[in-house]
Amino acid sequence: MAERMLKFITVPRKTPEKRAAAERSGDFHEIYADFIDAKATEQASRCSQCGVPFCQTHCPLHNNIPDWLRMTAEGRLEEAYALSQATNSMPEVCGRICPQDRLCEGNCVIEQSGHGTVTIGSVERYLTDKAWEQGWVKPLVAGEARGQSVGVIGAGPAGLAAAEKLREAGYDVTVYDRHDRAGGLLIYGIPGFKLEKDVVERRTKRLADGGVVFKLGFEVGKDATLEDLRTEHDAVLVAVGVYAARDLTVPGGGSKGVVPALDYLITSNRLSLGDSVPAYDSGELNAEGKDVVVVGGGDTAMDCVRTAIRQGAASVTCLYRRDKANMPGSMREVANAEEEGVTFEWLAAPRALSGEAEAVTGVRAIRMRLGAPDASGRQSPEEIPGGDFDRPAQLVVKALGFEPENLPELWSAPDLKVTRWGTVKADVRNQMTNLDGVFAAGDIVRGASLVVWAIKDGRDAADAIHRYLQAKVGAPALIAAE
Numbered sequence: 087m088a089e090r091m092l093k094f095i096t097v098p099r100k101t102p103e104k105r106a107a108a109e110r111s112g113d114f115h116e117i118y119a120d121f122i123d124a125k126a127t128e129q130a131s132r133c134s135q136c137g138v139p140f141c142q143t144h145c146p147l148h149n150n151i152p153d154w155l156r157m158t159a160e161g162r163l164e165e166a167y168a169l170s171q172a173t174n175s176m177p178e179v180c181g182r183i184c185p186q187d188r189l190c191e192g193n194c195v196i197e198q199s200g201h202g203t204v205t206i207g208s209v210e211r212y213l214t215d216k217a218w219e220q221g222w223v224k225p226l227v228a229g230e231a232r233g234q235s236v237g238v239i240g241a242g243p244a245g246l247a248a249a250e251k252l253r254e255a256g257y258d259v260t261v262y263d264r265h266d267r268a269g270g271l272l273i274y275g276i277p278g279f280k281l282e283k284d285v286v287e288r289r290t291k292r293l294a295d296g297g298v299v300f301k302l303g304f305e306v307g308k309d310a311t312l313e314d315l316r317t318e319h320d321a322v323l324v325a326v327g328v329y330a331a332r333d334l335t336v337p338g339g340g341s342k343g344v345v346p347a348l349d350y351l352i353t354s355n356r357l358s359l360g361d362s363v364p365a366y367d368s369g370e371l372n373a374e375g376k377d378v379v380v381v382g383g384g385d386t387a388m389d390c391v392r393t394a395i396r397q398g399a400a401s402v403t404c405l406y407r408r409d410k411a412n413m414p415g416s417m418r419e420v421a422n423a424e425e426e427g428v429t430f431e432w433l434a435a436p437r438a439l440s441g442e443a444e445a446v447t448g449v450r451a452i453r454m455r456l457g458a459p460d461a462s463g464r465q466s467p468e469e470i471p472g473g474d475f476d477r478p479a480q481l482v483v484k485a486l487g488f489e490p491e492n493l494p495e496l497w498s499a500p501d502l503k504v505t506r507w508g509t510v511k512a513d514v515r516n517q518m519t520n521l522d523g524v525f526a527a528g529d530i531v532r533g534a535s536l537v538v539w540a541i542k543d544g545r546d547a548a549d550a551i552h553r554y555l556q557a558k559v560g561a562p563a564l565i566a567a568e
């Protein structure tokens with residue numbers, strides 16, 4: 087093994103080629119090319135096969151990274167793929183959009199020793215793309231029918247990961263989603279330059295072909311109550327994500343041209359999927375020729391600034407009230423945005439929006455500094471007196487984060503217990519809410535988080551639902567035996 091591995095001293099770290107900023111800024115295709123076979127093998131061989139692999143510990147799915155890297159280095163690609171998909175429902179998605187710098191790669195010992203991390207995410211993506219290409223991704227085969235059904239509310243990564251496992255275990259699975267396409271934020275939130283849409287669509291198609299029923303355009307709270315679904319199914323999984331956008335509460339915040347981030351991104355994603363969107367054609371959700379200011383510093387803000395660049399904005403500025411080191415978005419995406427021409431105003435917050443005829447024309451912002459730490463230990467930003475400055479803007483995008491919607495009220499389910507932040511309370515041991523047979527997973531439990539955590543929760547919830555439903559059919563038999 088030794089001669090195939092541990093090559094981090096002689097082989098430098100290399101990620102797949104990234105398209106030049108000037109070229110990629112003109113389209114919505116992914117910016118990283120595929121690894122060629124020899125490069126993937128070579129990069130995998132840099133792994134030092136740690137006895138205690140910190141990469142694995144810091145992957146939420148505890149992927150068996152050292153073993154599939156070794157198999158890749160040895161050219162045993164199909165086996166490597168089989169191992170990687172054993173713990174991950176969508177390895178090619180995680181390989182593309184996990185913030186690896188904060189998870190697996192950020193904790194690789196080679197990175198810590200200054201040699202540059204093993205490119206774990208790129209190898210993971212490579213293996214699964216290869217598997218699709220070679221036909222190693224097999225159709226979903228439903229387990230022997232159990233005559234029990236599960237309703238999954240939400241077709242995002244948490245709901246899809248659960249639906250797959252439950253179908254494999256032999257349950258009838260119906261996934262409800264209020265959108266007209268499955269995928270949740272993978273399809274309508276995250277832009278194609280990070281995750282192309284056919285990568286998501288082939289996953290949902292595989293589930294539908296395997297007998298998972300998708301009821302799209304179906305909104306719980308409008309088309310059915312939670313109680314209706316409890317009556318219809320033996321168990322219900324709530325995987326609805328968080329969609330109540332935080333608002334911009336400054337004077338002028340309600341002007342024309344001030345738009346919520348998700349409306350803006352959904353429009354752009356719909357266009358990439360071939361839909362026609364009147365709000366884009368009218369210019370309402372189109373940055374072309376405009377000075378654009380995006381307020382916020384998370385992944386959503388990064389996706390908005392880079393979308394605006396691709397739509398042909400005259401200028402794109404990101405205002406974030408903390409500094410670069412404290413921003414929640416991935417550093418890789420900030421670097422990509424900077425390369426593509428986005429101006430970042432760190433330590434700056436909007437104070438008021440100016441406008442004419444009720445349409446926004448500019449943003450008055452104020453410089454901030456980081457003051458004393460708050461209860462969470464993070465330094466609170468505070469205004470610097472006299473630090474005002476102006477930026478022209480005909481489009482302002484609000485990307486200030488998301489909170490849960492009020493599910494007990496919207497779903498006529500006053501008994502459903504939620505936390506004081508509105509997230510659904512689920513038992514950490516079995517992910518069941520306080521309502522018997524109702525489980526919850528993903529962002530609606532954690533608050534806005536990551537795709538990889540949603541997948542982890544969806545898989546765990548499927549296992550918990552399986553145990554619950556087995557016990558349910560086992561119970562009468564036990565009683566009869568007494």
Ligand code: FAD
Pocket residue numbers: 183184185239240241242243244245262263264265269270271272275276280304305306307325326327328351385386389527528529530534535536537538540
């Ligand atoms: P979601 O993906 O939100 O899916 C929930 C689904 O439930 C949706 O399809 C919704 O339509 C449906 N739904 C909601 N209410 C109802 C209802 N009442 N009835 C029926 N259906 C309903 N994470 C990363 O790891 N990497 C990234 O690069 C990244 N970028 C992001 C970019 C943006 C713009 C955003 C907003 C988030 C990003 N995230 C990223 C976070 C990630 O997308 C989420 O953590 C993840 O999608 C959560 O999965 P989920 O299944 O819990 O919910």
Ligand code: SF4
Pocket residue numbers: 144145146147148149151174180181184186189190191206207210538
């Ligand atoms: Fe890294 Fe994400 Fe893959 Fe885990 S799932 S190995 S964190 S890229």
Ligand code: SF4
Pocket residue numbers: 132133134135136139140141142151152193194195196204206
């Ligand atoms: Fe390989 Fe890095 Fe993981 Fe160690 S921490 S097993 S070197 S990828």
